[in-house]
Every structure is written in structure tokens, then in C-alpha cells.
Amino acid sequence: MCGRSYPLPDAVHIIDEKEWKQVINHDSKVNGMPLCPNCHRIFDEVLKPYIWEAFKKYGVKNMPIGWSKSNKINDVSDMDLEIGDAN
Numbered sequence: 098m099c100g101r102s103y104p105l106p107d108a109v110h111i112i113d114e115k116e117w118k119q120v121i122n123h124d125s126k127v128n129g130m131p132l133c134p135n136c137h138r139i140f141d142e143v144l145k146p147y148i149w150e151a152f153k154k155y156g157v158k159n160m161p162i163g164w165s166k167s168n169k170i171n172d173v174s175d176m177d178l179e180i181g182d183a184n
């Protein structure tokens with residue numbers, strides 16, 4: 098995402114590996130993407146819950162539960178990111 102290239106990027110699961118396997122039965126390249134360690138952390142801890150909320154409001158069904166909340170950071174809020182809810 099940031100354009101930085103580390104010696105080796107992290108192999109990031111888009112949907113949590115266990116959750117994916119419960120539905121698809123096997124791991125798959127389509128559920129992965131290479132990200133640098135910083136972007137990996139931002140994706141898991143910040144982006145997933147925001148995307149989940151937007152998709153939920155849009156009416157997307159069967160969203161990955163693992164995206165519903167941050168899996169690590171607890172102190173990131175809309176105020177921290179200066180994102181308001183206009184609706």
C-alpha cells in the first residue's frame with residue numbers, strides 16, 4: 098500500500114485463515130496479498146473494521162466476522178482519524 102519494499106513482504110490473509118478455511122476448506126492464493134510489515138498492521142488493526150462498517154451500512158451480507166473489530170489496537174477512534182459519520 099505504501100510502496101515501500103522490504104526484503105520480504107508479509108504474506109497477509111485478507112480473511113482470517115481459520116474463518117476462510119471454515120467456508121472454503123483450504124487456503125488459497127486469492128485470500129492473500131503481500132504487504133510490508135507496517136501496512137500489514139494497518140490493514141489488520143485499522144482498515145478492516147472501517148471497511149466492515151462501510152460494507153455493513155451498504156448492506157453487504159456474509160461479511161467476515163474477523164473484520165468487525167480491530168484485532169490489536171483498542172485506542173484508534175473516529176476522532177483520532179478525523180473521520181466523521183455524516184449519516
Ligand SMILES: [Zn+2]
Nearest residue numbers: 098099133136
Ligand atoms: Zn507498506
